[in-house]
Amino acid sequence: MTDASGFSLVQAVVLLGAATVAVPLFRRFGLGSVLGYLAAGLAVGPFGLGLISNPETLLHTAELGVVMFLFIIGLEMRPSKLWTLRRQIFGLGVAQVATCGILLTLVAMAAGVSFPVAVVGAMGFVLSSTAVIMQLLQEEGETASPEGQRSISILLLEDLAIVPLLALVALWGTLANSADANTAPVWQSAAIAVAGLTTLLVAGHWLLDPFFRIIARTGAREVLTAAALLVVLGSAVLLESVGLSMAMGAFIAGVLLAESNFRHQLEADIEPFRGILLGLFFLSVGMSLNLQIVANEWRIVLGGVIVFMAVKGLGIYVIARLTRSTHAIAMKRTALFAQGGEFAFVLYAAATAAGIFDERASAIMSAIVIISMAFTPIILLAQAKMHRGGAITDFHGIDEADGLRGQVLFIGFGRFAQVASQALLARRVELSVIESNVDMIRSAANFGFKVHYGDGTRLDVLRASGAETAEAIVVCVDTPESANRIVELCQSAFPMTKLYVRSYDRGHSLQLIKAGVEFQIRETFESALVFSQAVLTGLGFGEEQAKDAINEVRHRDSKRVELELVGGLREGRQLFHGNLEKPEPRPFFKPRAKKEE
Template identity: 70%
Template sequence: MADTAGFGLGEVVVLLAAGVVAVPLFRRLGLGSVLGYLAAGLAIGPFGLRFFTDAESLLHTAELGVVMFLFIIGLEMRPSKLWKLRRQIFGLGAAQVLTCGVLLTGVGWLAGLPPAVAAVGAMGFVLSSTAVIMQMLDEGGERNSDEGQRGVAILLLEDLAIVPLLALVALWAAFNGGGSAEPVPVWQSIGIAIAGLAAVIAAGRWLLDPLFGLIARAGAREVLTAAALFVVLGSALFMQSVGLSMAMGAFLAGVLLSESNYRHQLEADIEPFRGILLGLFFLSVGMSLNLATVLGEWRMVVGGVVAFMVVKAIGIYTVARLAGSDHAAAAHRSALFAQGGEFAFVLYGAALAVGLFDPRISAVMTAIVILSMALTPIVMIVQRRVQRDAPVSLDGIDEAKDLSGRVLFIGFGRFAQVATQVLLARGVEMSLIETDVDMIRAAGNFGFKIYYGDGTRLDVLHASGAGRAEAILVCVDKPEAADHIVELCRSEFPLAKLYVRAFDRGHSLRLIKAGVDYQIRETFESALEFGRTVLTGLGYADEQAKDAVEDVRERDEQRVELELVGGVSEARRLMRGNLPTPQPEPFFPAKPGKVRDPATASRP
């Protein structure tokens, strides 16, 4: 329909529509937004509905999304934090790149490729996709976890690795008779890159903060946004000119501004551009998948995807285990990093330009990388499911057996951790069971003896001493699991008092109907205390604040009683009739006269 040279409003609408339709659908199916963007790009690209015929040009523009993503990551990486990661960057990252590079070079060589071609193809695949990995870490809420920070460190090393790899492409081409120009000496490329890094660091240290201060004092809000974009794109362009990646330049600019007074403003200004352009990047990658190459060379493409992903995953897992990671963390990292990435396009393009790759090999290797990126969300889903279903390692953990505590705790999350303190203060003998082995080990470091046991199983309840306990305290996180435990305990251990942590009002009603001795919503009392403190902080007298809390508590009890008798809709109707003014549920205002205006209230 159009190519990117004639990029107009119609094409913008098509791109937005593709993302708006595909991403929510794929997320609803549990496949993630990355796969949604890739599928949408394939559908509207030159091998689908042909709304676009020049995916490569769009890809170059969309790479700015990755650039801005790295800038925002840099804003969260203060220099001190980055310094703490130095061993993981240059140790773990280098070990992973070198190990996987050697293994994948061997795969290419066994497939019949010349050694130099096999090495370049392998090293391109070794450079994992920063965009895919960071997006999946964000969606899983893992970016700031320890494992997430290790992933960031490895990605930084891979960004740095592009410089010597591009220089080696020129050398390999010369040795193999390819290329028409004299290759730039490796020492010269590295020297230029180091000088460029020093220039960016100097500018960030002495120029950026004063520049933003000057613009902020001028009061031009839109100019501050323009300045943020200028810094990101300018740093990226300068780094590219000295042989480093644009993403590395943007990341470095973010790190240099991470301690700036304008850090949060910059993040807010860049975030909308980052999100849109990153989505555009994934769309353009999907468009770039050459289906003609995949179909014509399907044996080589499919075999390459499987062999490269499997061998790379094995290399990553081995390095992770040798570095001290447990099985779960190593398996997770293997699945996350098993794909090729956007830097492969740069490396393969350079190899094609100097004659090291022929067009066929370049097209096949590019298709392998794109398919591996598309498969990563599926691989992660499979890995999580296998991890969840795999037998739990109980090394150093005792299973529940012949326990005899006066009180049985089922679940030891944040709620139970506080509740146990009260009982411990009076020396009450307790038995505690939990299914989260990490929680059990962590609690053991603080002197808690917790046994492994699933409270939803009747045999485990018997082994945990539920038949001898005076009270059973159900403190699990999932309401469905709590309901099942209550049903088992009411049927099999009727003499034990049953105290249950409720998730919300609906869960409380179910527990009351099930006949538990006591239930409480996990946040209800703490939220009331929070509100009371706010009132006193605003100048209301202590007695007034307490009256307001008691009024809310009474109204909540009335509503629960009404819902038990007449159902939710009837309770809403009757309670609204008692309210002085209509209010959104579940909030019920204090009775008239109990709380006065702060201006007239007596202050403490």
């Protein structure tokens, strides 16, 4: 069975089989899914086993994966999040991207490359792999750390940078073709592009949220999925029709829906399509890699990998040190960001379509990025081995969350959750427990706890963990950012489920109270009060005196929280230090007289 384009069902089976074998194998060795897809495409493509001879046909379909990838990135670009990280995104992020881009462009031009090719090739390499870096930060639990936030800010800037870069490629392509008598003038093309962009912005601002509200009232989830696909593809087609890129249209649609009440549902609906089509995109890139050109130009490819990684690494290190990072932090950031990433293939494909890259330039630059991505996991594993004494994460014997149906869902199973769960287990309450720390899962198993692997900040994992049917969800994760993300997801997708959340500090408690969770408690507050009471009694104060002192602290804290909730931060601080209401002075507690020996 073959369609009009010459792509057969047998070839689809070959692609799926190659990906099914290669991707888990590459992930098992810590090399990542992207390299697995690229290797699978290379193996079955015309320059490998030759099982598929027309990768261009697949590439046009697979570009929809890039479109949906940009849409989901746009959904994450909430204005509030961007504003919180604005200094790091538009300070540190711009400094690193601009510095590395200029350095790599100069290196490419010194090698005799024309200016447009040098800029596109350099900027493609500057855009590091978001998937690889975010996965590593999450595995190490550093997403909430100061350095983790700086890394995320740089990634956000790089994700944003792909949009103007694609527009620049489209502009250069238009200028290159302007000599053709049948081509419209540049000013006319620019006017049409601006009109199309304005139309999308206006329609998105005024129509998208009411549109999805109407669709949601039908109660048919598959219709909401169809509507999400319609918005993504419609936005992409609109901007492509006015001379801009499909990816840019999808990204803008995502940004417009970032503050929508339907954001999480849209993200969950689009995610399966994005994953499959993006995998096909990387497969097609691997199939399109001309090994004959790479073999003939191996000196340029190998030299490009070494020089580009070294120069980019130097730029990253210098910017890190100029922004007052320590040597160790600067070296770690260099190891994280020195490689090219998946966005390079998007940019190079657009440059090839626009006529900026020829087949030789595309093959050489793609090979340089692929090899740099292959080197990166090895560098990171070596670095992790040095810092962790050689320990490498092993998932053998650990079950992922799937089909769980507990009465209560615990998210995170550290010391706090282990104690909190014991009373529930004593009353035979059925629990489902998920945790993202493999070592914690193994440790809990030693004490008879069945804990499943799962990231509670993902809606699909929450559904697989039984959040939809649970009577209560207990959030006991370590970082406030992760807890807030889980609360936001649960309130959006499972509004009838009760939420009990472990809080990090008073500020986090205020956020959770404002979010409307059922119950929150600071992780150390009550234990610290009990500890303080024991110290007082140990010093000779009476039991009632110690209890009164603890109750007074608890009362003041409760009053301060109430005042801060209504904006009275100054009054709350005053109460914390005492004397807000200026009560009558009370005699200081006197310890009981010690008995004489």
